[in-house]
Amino acid sequence: MRRENAETMNMKKVISVITMSMMFCSLLLSFQPIVSEAKTNVDHIVNEAKAQMKKAHGTYTTYVKKTGKIPPHATVLTEYKKAHNLYVKAKQTVQKSGGKQKKKYVSQLDGTYKTYMAKRIIPYLNASFVFDGTTKARLALEQAITDEDIDALQLAHKQLHVYVQDRQLRVYNNVFEVDVRKLLLEEFSKSKKLYEEYANDVEAYGQLLKASEYLEDGKIAEAKTLLDGAKGLLSKLSDTFRADLTSEYNNLLEVYNDLMTPPVAELDYVEATNGMLTLYFDIPVSSLSPTNMKITVTINKGEEQVVQPSLITLSDDRTMATIVVPVISEKDEEQSVVYTIEYAGKKVTADPFVISKK
Structure with a gap:
């Protein structure tokens, strides 16, 4: 009787061991696809981020090669934002699920970011932003010249002033691609030349406006100083505005002389x-x-x-x-x-x- 009980107990142990082994194998088999799927998902996210960074770079380089022009700033900025968001998402995914490949993924992401985003796209976007502002101000200045509108000229010239400084030139020179940088520098040279060509007109007009205010306020000495300054610029004015500005100078000088002449009783x-x-x-x-x-x-x-x-x-x-x-x-x-x-x-x-x- 005891022998039968012992055999029964041994049989139960064997069955229990077999059952546990089968459960472990089942769990092992079910876990492997999950691990494989997670690895595939990380690969996809990392590759997607890398591809978008390269696409953002190609957005402007390809456009320049095809058209010989600078693309709209907003177009490249949109692709850059997509790339940046995917890069951040990929970094987060790698930190959570990268496993043993984490170091490799991080290296790939950061390397691509440095090559395309930091060294190329970001400097380009900075330059493109300046380029758009420069072009807009230059076109406004050209329109003012066409319209012979001295007030519009003064405003556009002031706006263009911001974009023809050495600091803007440095922004253009930071652009990685030679052909793109060449187009940006051509716009800089064109805008600066136009800015300098009409600088005397704007300065003379500003002095005459201020002189007029001083004459109205009875500040005769201050007005005379400005009139003398404007007189020195008359020979340097553009053909477009020389006649009008010279006439305005003569009118104000006459007012000044009248104010300086003692009044005669009538x-x-x-x-x-x-x-x-x-x-x-x-x-x-x-x-x-x-x-x-x-x-x-x-x-x-x-x-x-x-x-x-x-x-x-x-x-x-x-x-x-x-x-x-x-x-x-x-x-x-x-x-x-x-x-x-x-x-x-x-x-x-x-x-x-x-x-x-x-």
Whole structure:
């Protein structure tokens, strides 16, 4: 009986061992495809990222070779963003599921990134961004020249200023591909030449605008300094804007000269009686004498005669003058008397008065 029990126990152990072995084999067989599938997925993700980085690079290099032009910045930027996102995703996948191949995958990804993204695409995108801005500003400047619009010229010239500096030249020189770099440098040279060609026009216009403001504000000395600066540029202006800017300079110079010339009182009105003239001026008169005015008289529309005053008296505020002239004697007929005063280039005639006959 005991022997039968022992045999039964041994048989159960054998069956248990066989069952466990079968379960282990089953698990092993089911695990192998999962491992293989994970490895395949990592390979795919890594290769996809590498391929997109190369595609982003080809987006502009192929375009340049086919057209001889720089492609739109946005087109290359879109492909770059795709490549960058796939690169980040691939790096994350490798860190999680790379297994023993992790080092190899990382090396492939980083090597491709360095070769295509860091050394080529990123420097190109920086240059392409500058190129787009330069081209836009240059075209605006050319349009202003065509339209002969000095205000538009000033604005476009200011915008182009940013893109014709040495720092922008360095951005272009960082581009890896020789043919692409050549196109960028050609645009830089073209834009800089145009910028310099109209620099004097813009500078002169700016000085004239500021001089005009100073003249309006009564800042005469400041205005004169700017006018002198603009005068030195007149001979250096472009044919397009020389005439207009020269005319503006002359107009402002005339305003300046008028402001610098002491104001001359203007004779507004004359009252006349026999032996006395009263003159009214718009502002205080600086001086009044027979040397700077002329008095004439006509009687009965006869011949004009020059009259010499015997006395000239100015009011306290110097806006009125009383002049004593010879009294006209009575005659056998009425006399209609008209006095005319000429002062500072202007003639003013008094209302006629009548001297009765004897």
